Each structure stands twice: as C-alpha cells, then as structure tokens.
Amino acid sequence: MMYIGCHLSSSAGFFAMGETALSIGANVFQFFTRNPRGGAAKPFDKADAVKLVALLEENRFGPILAHAPYTLNACAADDGLRQYAIDVMKDDLFRMDHFPGAMYNFHPGSHVKQGAEVGIELIAKALNEILNPAQKTTVLLETMAGKGSEVGRTFEELRAILDRVELSDKLGVCLDTCHVFDGGYDIVNDLDGVLEKFDKVIGLKRLKAIHLNDSKNPMGSHKDRHEVLGGGFIGQEALLRVVKHPLLKELPFYLETPNELPGYAAEVALVRKAVAAVNK
Template sequence: MFVIGAHLSKREGYLSMAMEADGLGANTFQYFSRNPRGSSVKPVDEADVKAYREYAKEHGIVSPLAYAPYDIEPASGKVEQRDFALAVMAEDMARLDEIPGQNYLVRPGSALDESKMQGLAKFAAAINATVHPSQQGKLLICMLAGEGHQLCSSFEEVAQVIEQVDLKNRVGVLIDAAALWGAGYDIVGDLDGVLDEFDRVVGLDKLCAVHLNDSKEVRGSHVDRHARIGEGTIGFDALAAMTNNPRLADLPFYIEEPHSTLAEYREDIERFKQARRA
C-alpha cells in the first residue's frame, strides 16, 4: 500500500486531521505535537481520540507522525535548554500511544558549545531518558542538512547516536529528501548508491519514514529550504523515483511544502499517486 500524506494542523484535533487527510486523497498525516515554537500543549481529549480511532479504521488512515517542536535542543550543553527538551520529549512520548501506529519525530538540534561527539552523546542520552519498552510507537531521528552546528547530517552521525541508545528497537530514522540533498547525498543521480551507503552505515531496518520535499538549494549547500514540489533543484521525477524504489516503497511519505494550500497538497498527492507503479 502506498502511504502518503501532508503536514496538517492539529488545532481542531485528531479527528479533524484524519478527515482532512482523507479529503486530500491521503492516508496518513504529520502534525506538530505542540506549538512548533513553544511548549504549550492541549490536554488529551478522550472523545476526540475515540472518534479518530473509529474514523481512521473505517477510512484506512495509518502511520500518523507527531513532530516535536523546533525549539527544543536535546543535544545542548546548556542545562536549562536540555532539561526543557527532555521534559517536552518525555511528555510527548507518554502521549504517543493514544493513537495507534503513531511515531514521534525529533530533530537532534545543534552542538553549539561542545564538540559534535559530545552533542551526539547528549542526544542519545536524551533518547534513553524518554523512550520506554512498553511504548508501541518509535522515536524517529530526523536527519538534517548540516547547517551551522547541526547534528545528524551524515549517516555516520546517525549511527553513532543509535549505537548509544539502549532500546534500539524503539528508535528509527526519517530521511528528508531536501535535507539529504543539502547534506550532499546525491538522491537525484544515485539514489541506489545513497541507500546502499545508508544500509552499510546505519541499516535499512532502521529507516522508518521519508519527508518528500523539494529544495531551493543546490546539493551540498548544508541548507534545507523547501520548494514547491517540482519547482526545486531535486524535481518531481527524482522524488517520485523515491516512492517507487523497492527499498523505500513500503514506508510512509510525508510532504512539507512551504505555505501550501490544501488544494496544492491535494494536487501533489494525486501526482505522486499517479506516478506510483502498481
């Protein structure tokens, strides 16, 4: 089954997102677990969760992805920043299994005041502090483009984090096409070679999801700026090839376009569905 969706607003709750996804022709969705630039989060609405579960089962909505807020810095050497990140991650992970099949995406952030090795170790420690064996959902490491002091812009850095995680079966990786491109990986001209390298360094069994984003930047720029699908330096054909690659085809794909309307999301989802080989 081809699982594809877009980033939606959680403002009206889980049921609203499921209905919106269904209206887009999607069968999954991504959303921010809370305000992407802050720490506020609404209490659990049990009636909404129950209604979502029933609707999702009836309409085939699967693999929702909760995205941690951008402002957390789990690898920070500053105690206050790191404690804030740990509190957010722990609370979000505790709520994860409200929704069946849901995973939690976390950006590693940056190592501003320490070495990358120290930052990677702190990120792994943050994962160890917030992931528990009783949880069904996984914490997914979001690969970044490597701007400034960003962590996890290489497969080697991702592998270093996973090596230090205790509950390895509860942790996975999300690759973002635009971030990989910015980090220097040639997903346009040599996607199979990139996946071979990921398998060798990290292991394809750890790859759990894909951000299907075009880029405004050139390969190796270490900048992740999204373009409208088909209007960037990656292009629609290369992104469609990712959805058709046998090693990626069964993963959920999420689109994050800049300032997209629902109509634009609907159009792009349909384009990818048409390009998908049966």
C-alpha cells in the same frame, strides 16, 4: 498500499485532521504536537483521540507521525534547555501512545560549539532517559541538512546516536529528501548509491518514514529550505523515483512542501498517479 499525506494543523483537533486528510486523498498525515516554536501543549482530549483512531482504522490509514517542536535541543549546552527537551518528549510520547502504530519525529539537536561528538553523547543520554520499555510509539531521528551545528547531518552521526541508546529497538530514522540532498547526498543521480550507503551505515530496517520535499538550494548547500515537488533543485522526476523505488515504496511519505491544502491535494494526486503507473 501507497501511503502518502502531508503536514496538517492540529489546532482543530485530532478527528478534524483525519477528516482533512481524507478530503485531500491522503491516508497518512503529520502534525506538530504543540506550537513548533515552543510553548505548552493543549490539554489532551482523549475522546477526540478515540474518534480519530476509529476513523484511521475504518479508512485503512498508515501510521500518523507527530513532529516535535523545532525549539527542542536535546544536546544544548544549557542543562535547563536539555531538561525541557526531555520533559516535552516524555509528555508527547505519553500522548502518542493513544494512537496504535504512531511515530514521533524529532530533529536530533545542535551542539552549538560543543562539537558533534559531545552532541551525540548528550542526545543519546537524553533518549536513554526518555525511552521506556512499555512505550508503543516509535521515535524517529530525522536526517538533517547540516546547517549551523546540527547533529545528524551524516548517516554516521545518526548511527553513532543509535549505538549509544539502550532501547534502540524503540528508534528509527526519518529520511528527509530536502535535508539529505542539502547535506550532500546525491539522490538525483545516485539514489541507489545513497540507499546502499544508508543500509551499510544505519540499516534500511531502521528507515520508517520519508519526508518528501524538493529543495530551494543546490546539493550540498546545507540550507534546509523546502520547495514544492518539482519546483526546486531535486526536481519532480527524481522525487518520483524515490516514491517508486522498490526499497522505499512501502514506506509512508509525508509532504512538508510550502503548500496550502489545494497544493497538497495536487501533490498527493501526482504521487498516487506515478505509483499507479508503475503498478499497472
């Protein structure tokens, strides 16, 4: 089954997000656990969560994906900022365990002049404190574009984090098409080669989700500015090859393109049409 959806606002509640996803033809969705620029989360509404779970099961949804706030930095130089990231992620994972099969995505962090190796060590240390054997939610490290001092700009940096985490079976990777393209991986002309390298360095079994986005900037720009499908330097043809690729087509795809709901609905329909044409 093709799983395609987009990023939705969580302000109206869990069940409302499920209804919105259905209204645009989506069968997965992503949302922020709290304000993406920081702040406390709303009180957890367990009854609303139960309603969403029933809706997801009834409509055969794929895994919902929660996105951590952008403000989290698990490798900050400041002890207080690192502890804040740990506390938020622990709280978020408690909430997400109410949703069977859910995933939780986060940007690994920025080392801010400490160096990538120090950043990797601090991220792994934080994850070793956050993860617990009983948790059900899979935590995803996101591939990054490499702007500033971001950690996770290469597959090797993500692998280095995975190797240092004790409960690494609780971890996976979310591949963002804009980010890897901006990071210098040529998914336009050599998608097979990029996937081969991912498999060699990280292992395709770790790849759990894909953020499907075009890029406003050329390959290797390290900018991280998303564009609508077909409106950027990756292009619609290359992005649809990602969706249709035999090694990727069973994964859930989450749009983070700069769209309102009508735009997302059009992109969901575009992706479904491309996949249907292959499956005829």
